Amino acid sequence: MTRDTYIFLGLVLLFAVVNGVLLANGVLAADWEGLGVIVAAGLTLALYSFLYKDNPLFKVAENIFVGVATAYIFSQNWYQTIYGEVFVRLSALGGEDSVSGDWWLLAPTVLGLLMLTRFSRRFGWLSRLSFAFFVGLGAGLTIPRTISSFILAQIEPMLQPLSWSIEGFNLLVILIGVVAVLVYFFFSVEHTGVVGKVSRIGIWFLMISFGASFGYTIMARLSLLIGRVTFLLDDWLGIM
Amino acid sequence: MIQWLMNIDRRIIFVFVFLGVALPLLANVFLPIKPTRDVIAVYDQFEKVAEDEGIVLLSFSYGASTEPEMQPMARAILRHCFSRNIKVVAVCLWPEAPGLARKVLEEIGDEFGKTYGEDYAFLGFKPGNFAVVLNMGQDFRDAFPQDNWGTPLEELALTRDVRTLRDFDFVFDLAAGDSIEFWWIPYGQEKYGFPFAGGCTAVMAPDLFPFLQSKQMVGLLGGLAGAAEYETLVGRQDKATAGMSAQSMAHLIIVAFILFGNMAFFLSRRR
Amino acid sequence: MIFLSRTLPVIVALCFGVLGIGIYYVPHAAAQNLERELALWLRVVFAFSYLLGLYSLLNLHWQRIRQRVEGWGYSAMVYVGFGLMMLFVIHNDGQGPFAPQAEGTAAENGYQWLFEYVQVACSSTMFSILAFFIASAAYRTFRARTPEAALLLVAAIVVMLGRVPIGAYISEYVPAAAEWLLNVPNLAAKRGILLGVSLGAIATSLRIIFGIERSYLGGGDE
Secondary structure (H helix, E strand, O other): OOHHHHHHHHHHHHHHHHHHHHHHOOOOOOOHHHHHHHHHHHHHHHHHHHHOOOOHHHHHHHHHHHHHHHHHHHHHHHHHHHHHHHHHHHHOOOOOOOOOOHHHHHHHHHHHHHHHHHHOOOOHHHHHHHHHHHHHHHHHHHHHHHHHHHHHHHHHHHOOOOOOOHHHHHHHHHHHHHHHHHHHOOOOOOOOHHHHHHHHHHHHHHHHHHHHHHHHHHHHHHHHHHHHHHHHHHHHOOOO | OHHHHHOOOHHHHHHHHHHHHHHHHHHOOOOOOOOOHHHHHHHHHHHHHHHOOOEEEEEEEOOHHHHHHHHHHHHHHHHHHHHOOOEEEEEEOOOOHHHHHHHHHHHHHHHOOOOEOOOEEEEEEOOOOHHHHHHHHHOHHHHOOEOOOOOEHHHOOOOOOOOOHHHOOEEEEEEOOOHHHHHHHHHHHHHHOOOEEEEEOOOOHHHHHHHHHOOOOOOEEEHHHHHHHHHHHHOOOOHHHHHHHHHHHHHHHHHHHHHHHHHHHHHHHHO | OHHHHHHHHHHHHHHHHHHHHHHHHOOOHHHHHHHHHHHHHHHHHHHHHHHHHHHHHHHHHHHHHHOOOOOHHHHHHHHHHHHHHHHHHHHHHHOOOOOOOOOOOOOOOHHHHHHHHHHHHHHHHHHHHHHHHHHHHHHHHOOOOOHHHHHHHHHHHHHHHHOOOHHHHHOOHHHHHHHHHHHHHHHHHHHHHHHHHHHHHHHHHHHHHOOOOOHHHOOOOO
């Protein structure tokens, strides 16, 4: 056995002892909720063990999680849509409760089932009809909404009179920034001369924006860490 | 020495980050929080709905991976709604959201003695991303014929008269993905023109500022800091506010590391 | 056969694409009803697409187990987690799978228990691990080597300090600077990107509708 094996076995033993003490002291209740907190704490620590190095505890926790999450996502599709809408409404067809128009539900059901032929060598081509429907309709729905929500609605606030005020100055900076960034992304013209200078201004704006995104990303990940550490210190150990 | 510092074992940095988070949490320090303009705008919009005795649609578009960031936000928003007797209809556009949404709805609903079906309703998850928003806009009952437990919407007092997204006085999306930008704004707000705002993970927040200036969004709550600001406005310090001291300390440590790394880099280059 | 496998899908994409654009501009009730119906179709097809992902994932791990590739035991763990959760999905508090989802909290219901104490715990922990690595990466690689990199670095530090309460302790100007950075230069850059992405999305959508872009059909002659 290697040194790392002893370390991990020692940690597992320590985890068991800590939980024993927590249960004995009444910090954790000896019920499903208490067991849940112990399991969640164990999985959390197993995953954090990756920070030391990759190890079997991490991999076991990671793969169990993948299995549970997959089943959960499947179940939400099942309860609410595949059973809740498709199965219920199609099985009511022809009966007294059937609603006219429910017959239309057969079309997406068939398209959905055709999608599953993707893994068949012989019938795989049928899935292309489903993908064509999905991608084609998606593309069609996207075009007008992109024009109105992302192009017209985003240009409109920049088409305002400039004024000698802080707001006017900010508006001017935004206008310069948007134009410069667009010039930077316009690759059909060589970035030299005036175009080169404007595109360089675009880079500055992009750098500030990426910096802001980086700052916010650190903030987001730390927030998740704060949540998990709070769980360990408060819900599990009860020392907060 | 400088080279050694630049190649320091990453696990030493990990220990600093962990202590930066854990120690302020153990010390239980609450730092004063000043709400920003965009968070106040969301608060004011909910107040307006309360004055009109209106109904809001709360969309849960986040999953388990962002629970520590988003759940405190959902809790603060629901506390505000229920304390001001705002009716809440909750839907999920993310497959992992139902477990989180129902927990927070029941928890805060019980805290304020709210009745299911009259004060709030939980309609569960529908797959389809933007198609669900499109469907809700055309015919709300077509998208959600029943609640999460199979009760038809016409049997719930709260949802009996809801026909389309236009029947909501305010729509608020709690988002961890691109639901605000690519589902709700182009497929909902753009067509139906309802007041719309969102709360999102900090990663997404910088991308949404253009929609604030264009008035496509009323306001924005960005990450745990946004949730802490909302807790301050609601007047109930909870997990987000408690986390702000740890967040501040960890940010200081990372900034210090960045500055230190740069100093070492420039010193080594000069040599 | 080539017509059915390659030409027909392109025709389907063209028809539904044109329909998708057309119904947006026609306010008539019939067009709006059609939009409602098509949205429902999209939702249902979307639900089935999850089954595709489910099969793909389970099959991948099954192949690893069957071929006894290194670490196949971990793939078996995926089946352990999946099987355990599926037991509760099928049981559904005694109602069976052909019924709406059972109520019951984590203390009463194994399904909710597994979600809360396994899925939420693991998922958020996995993502929080990035906090450590991002800190380490920032220390090692975040260098002000050029003026542009310096700009990025300064913006990141201002935002990191300005969006948390400690920023106001350092100086009242720190939160104000962060606010301005986000609302003016950041906004301008994001808007520029958004406009560029939107034009790209429109072009790609048109390519799909007119059959120029066919990568979604996948490979193969048939």
